[in-house]
Structure formats: C-alpha cells, structure tokens
C-alpha cells in the first residue's frame with residue numbers, strides 16, 4: 001500500500017510543475033533527440049563523420065568527458081564543510097551537489113560510449129563477462145572508479161532522501177562510512193583520469209607527474225562554480241532556500257583552487273620552455289602555434305584571460321560577495337577551465353604527432369550537436385533528480401504517518 | 405576489367421543480405437536475441453563472439469566460417485582465412501638499412517595491397533616513410549608527404565616507420581579489454597572482433613603505428629588479397645583499430661613480409677632471431693644497429709642501421 005503510494009507520489013512529483021518547467025523539459029528532450037539523430041549517422045557511417053583522424057584520434061567527446069569528471073568532484077567540496085565541519089548553510093545544499101555529481105558521471109559515461117567505435121561491444125569491459133585489462137590499463141581503472149563513484153553518490157543521496165522522507169534518523173556509522181568513502185572517491189576519479197593521460201610516454205605533453213594535482217585543482221574550480229550558478233536558479237524556481245553565505249564560502253574555495261591551478265600551470269610552462277627540449281613543441285602549439293598552425297592559440301589565451309580575471313574577482317571579498325561579479329567570474333571560470341581541460345588538453349597532446357605531423361583538429365557541427373545532446377541528457381537527469389529531491393528536502397513530500 | 409576495379413565495395417555488414425538475414429533472426433528470436441539486432445550491422449553470433457584466446461577449436465572453426473561467408477557476400481570472392489598459431493622456436497625481427505632506402509614508397513603500396521587496406525576515404529597506410537634532412541632525426545623535421553619528381557633527393561635520407569613489434573609494447577598495456585596482445589613469436593596483434601574502438605592504444609603508441617578504420621574500408625574487388633589470417637590482413641572492420649603484423653599471414657608460412665619483397669634496393673631484412681644462421685642475426689652481430697626512440701624503453705623488434 002505505502003509502497004504503491006510512494007511510487008505514485010514520485011511520479012506525481014515529476015509531472016508537477018509550472019509552464020517554465022515544461023518548457024525546460026521539452027527543450028531538453030528536443031536537444032536530446034537532435035543529438036540522437038546526429039549520433040545515428042555516426043553509428044551507421046563510422047567515426048569518419050567526425051573531424052577526428054589518426055593524427056588526433058580523440059576529440060570533443062573525450063574533451064567533454066575529461067571536463068565533466070572535474071564537475072563530478074564538486075560534491076566533495078560541499079561534503080567536507082557540510083559533514084566534516086558540520087557547517088549549516090552548506091549542509092542544507094550538499095545533497096544537490098551530490099545529485100549533480102551523479103548527473104555529471106552519467107554524462108561522462110555517455111561521452112565515452114559515443115566515442116567508442118563499437119559501443120555494442122561495451123560488455124567486453126564488464127569484469128568476468130568480458131576481459132577487463134585490470135590492473136594493467138588505466139582506462140580499465142577509470143571504468144571501475146567512475147562506476148564506483150557513481151554508485152556511491154547514488155547510494156548517499158538515496159539514503160539521505162529516504163531518511164528525510166520517512167522522517168527517520170540515518171544510521172550514523174553507515175552514513176559516515178559512505179561520506180568518508182566519497183572523499184577519496186572524488187580524488188580517485190581525478191587521479192585516475194589524469195593517469196589515463198599521464199601514463200603515456202608516447203605523448204610528452206601528457207606524460208607529466210603534475211597532471212594529477214592540476215586535474216584536482218581545476219576540478220575544484222569548474223564544479224563548484226557550476227554549483228554556484230545552478231543553486232541560484234534553483235532557489236529562484238523552487239521553495240528551497242540557499243543561503244548567500246554558502247555561495248560565498250564556495251566562491252572563496254573556488255578562488256583558492258584557481259590560484260593553485262594557475263600556479264601549477266606556471267610550473268609546467270616554466271619547465272617546458274626553460275628546458276626547451278623537443279617536447280616544448282606541444283606547449284608551443286598550445287600557446288603560440290607551431291609552423292604557422294595557430295588554430296588553438298585564441299582559445300588558449302581566452303582561457304588564461306578568463307581564469308586570471310575570475311581569480312581576481314573571487315579573491316577580492318567585495319567582488320566575491322556581489323552576486324553580479326560573482327556570477328560573471330563563475331561563467332568565465334566554466335569556459336576557461338573547459339578550454340584548459342578540454343580541447344586545450346586533448347589537442348596539444350596529439351599535436352604534433354610522435355612522427356611530427358600537425359593535424360589541426362576542431363570539432364565539426366555533428367560532433368557539437370551530439371555533445372549538446374549528451375549535455376541535455378545530463379541536465380534532464382539532474383532535473384528529474386531535483387524534482388524528486390527538492391520536495392523531499394523542503395518537507396513537501398513526506399511519508400504518510402498512517403496508523404499501522 | 406578496369407571497370408571492375410573502379411567499383412569499390414564497402415565491407416559493411418549493413419548490406420542488404422545481412423540485414424535480411426538479421427531481420428529473420430530477430431523475428432524468430434526474442435528477448436536478448438533482438439538486443440544486438442537493434443544495432444545496425446551486428447548479428448547475434450558476432451555480438452556474442454568470445455575473445456580469440458577463449459575460442460575452442462570448434463568455435464574458432466565456426467568463427468572463420470562465418471567470416472568467410474560474410475566476405476563472400478560482400479566481395480563475391482572465396483577467401484582463405486587461417487588462424488595459424490606461432491611457430492615454435494621463432495622470434496621474428498626486422499632490420500632496415502637506412503643508407504640503402506631511397507624513399508620510393510613501394511613498400512607502402514605493397515603493404516596496402518597485401519593487407520587489404522582501405523584505398524581512399526580513408527586511405528590507410530600501415531607504413532610511413534619519413535624524409536629527414538641530413539643531420540636530423542627529430543620527427544618534427546621530418547616530412548611524410550614529400551612529392552619530388554625523383555627519389556632519392558639530395559640532402560635527405562628516408563626512414564620508413566611501421567609497427568616496431570615492441571617487446572615492451574605500451575599499446576598492449578593500454579588496451580582496456582585485452583583486444584591487442586603480443587604473440588610468442590613477437591608479433592603484436594589485434595583481435596578485430598574484440599576491439600571496442602576506444603583508440604587508447606593509438607594514444608599510447610610512440611610510433612604512430614596504429615590506425616583506426618574511421619569508415620568501412622574501400623577495396624577494389626579485383627585487388628583484394630584473399631589469402632588472409634584472422635589476426636592479420638583480413639578485410640578490416642569499420643570502427644576498430646588495425647596495424648602491421650609483419651604480415652603474419654605470410655611469415656607464419658615461412659615467407660617474407662610483403663614490404664621485404666617489394667623493396668627494390670634490398671633495404672629491408674627480416675628473419676628469425678633464434679636461428680643462428682639467419683641474415684637478421686648477422687646484421688645484429690656485425691652492423692651498428694639502433695632502435696627508434698630507444699629512450700622510451702619500448703624495446704622494438706625493429707632495428708635500423710647504416711651499412
């Protein structure tokens with residue numbers, strides 16, 4: 001009885017909403033369908049319909065994947081102050097961060113799937129059934145940690161929500177265990193994704209030990225800035241209260257992360273240019289172009305400009321605590337880090353190739369359409385999760401306390 | 405006759421015969437059987453095929469038969485498709501005399517023909533010949549698309565690069581599903597029916613020796629080489645990775661790789677390292693050989709030398 005009414009209640013939550021909610025859902029579905037149609041062509045004709053080639057064999061899809069792994073870490077930056085330091089303003093919103101991590105990982109996995117030549121053979125990656133090359137292959141590690149992290153975040157959110165729903169107190173030990181696992185989990189998805197690149201001696205641009213700390217630093221920029229923006233939308237359209245204080249605290253952490261990120265970038269730039277070996281060509285291609293090929297250069301400098309500006313805004317308390325400048329900084333940071341961890345990481349790693357070729361890759365319209373479809377899919381997942389989570393959190397959706 | 409060669413055929417299991425075949429199957433089968441059917445160009449047998457090393461002899465037999473049927477349907481030709489295992493007491497190695505190579509690229513085209521590589525859109529070459537200015541070995545000074553009226557050119561030397569069949573191959577380590585591995589006789593091979601097309605091995609190879617089939621290969625029917633090996637030169641599959649295997653289909657039958665035969669100046673040498681009297685042993689013992697990108701510790705079974 002109760003079970004049934006819970007499910008009915010959940011379904012009702014999903015369809016309840018105003019005009020804007022429906023418009024939002026409809027546009028997401030439209031984007032997803034457009035992306036799916038574009039993907040259909042790629043599936044039928046092969047990856048030749050993208051701009052990737054042997055010289056640059058990973059492109060926009062893997063760039064987005066790498067970026068979104070960073071977004072998925074956002075949750076942790078909330079978990080630490082909320083649970084470890086029991087800081088109230090953030091404790092109220094930590095759940096939304098965890099759900100964002102879920103949506104981000106779902107997008108990550110989808111991006112990897114659409115990048116595969118033979119997605120129908122994905123089962124080869126399943127342990128036991130297929131032949132996961134573990135612990136040899138870093139990609140195998142990534143599959144494992146990403147799925148574990150997804151599971152963990154789903155588990156935590158479900159546990160918190162079901163307790164709120166039933167009005168019961170969560171089991172302290174179990175809850176702490178989950179929380180304590182999620183922190184190394186977030187670090188692990190970054191470390192492993194960076195090792196995916198860093199473990200390749202064939203690609204000197206990636207083959208650097210600084211990769212893992214840089215991944216973490218930039219992840220702590222992009223994820224939380226997305227959260228700061230999304231939470232303002234949420235508090236506008238839902239009864240959920242998100243305190244300004246919480247946003248400013250996050251912004252402060254983001255600011256410091258960006259400081260560390262830029263410092264690490266500087267360390268890398270110094271090492272490459274000062275030692276000036278053959279390997280300098282990749283970073284030269286990134287910053288100044290190589291042999292007249294300069295396609296990436298404007299992107300790189302845009303990213304640097306955005307990252308430095310947003311650092312200034314976020315470090316200075318007056319501008320940090322002004323929602324207008326704060327939002328500007330967050331948007332700049334999202335774009336800046338996307339360039340840095342996306343095309344700015346994948347492209348120069350491949351260019352020039354180990355045999356010295358320069359192939360200038362930029363995604364084509366089809367790749368962009370498909371990617372937008374995947375992003376829309378992730379947003380749809382997030383919206384659905386929120387549509388369930390917010391009413392539970394505000395207390396609008398509770399288990400009926402019927403007499404037994 | 406020339407008409408025929410102009411007509412390129414796409415090896416794509418999306419052709420009408422297979423589709424009909426498949427439709428029949430999915431109508432009969434239910435549940436899981438229809439799952440792979442939702443994907444174009446995929447039959448249940450292919451979808452569920454085990455990893456090469458796990459195939460029992462009878463299953464392997466069946467797989468080879470299925471592939472031959474498929475090639476007959478696509479190309480109207482009868483294929484010989486073997487899966488000959490590694491020869492005992494054999495460790496293959498390659499040597500290339502850089503002072504002889506004239507950069508004519510006959511090896512490149514012989515390889516493409518022998519190995520049924522896609523001719524255009526995309527054109528795939530497993531061998532690349534780099535032209536270096538004398539005095540440099542920095543790949544960034546190399547030119548791959550040189551087009552002079554006559555080779556060799558003054559002031560340059562030529563260095564062909566193909567899979568080096570590394571003894572410590574980073575590509576094998578990278579593959580998340582063990583679709584590529586090193587055979588006991590030294591060849592690094594790919595099971596095209598197991599590869600998921602993630603292209604991680606391509607990122608890992610320091611010699612640009614791996615090639616993705618971005619589309620179904622185009623092969624002029626009358627230029628098809630029907631003498632094939634499961635791990636070697638059978639027509640490539642769309643969206644998976646392929647690479648040089650030192651012509652596994654030939655060398656396991658005691659023949660030379662196609663590139664060795666094609667070289668007009670005898671710059672290419674090939675043989676069994678474990679055979680005391682082989683030419684390759686002679687070269688390793690008497691010439692000053694080097695390996696490309698030695699510092700990466702990939703330990704190629706491919707030696708360069710200046711005679």
Ligand code: SF4
Nearest residue numbers: 567568570573575609
């Ligand atoms: S040359 Fe490249 S593809 Fe060949 S074995 Fe070495 S790493 Fe692998």
Ligand code: SF4
Nearest residue numbers: 579599600602603605
């Ligand atoms: S592309 Fe194929 S062979 Fe290469 S790593 Fe991926 S699954 Fe393995």
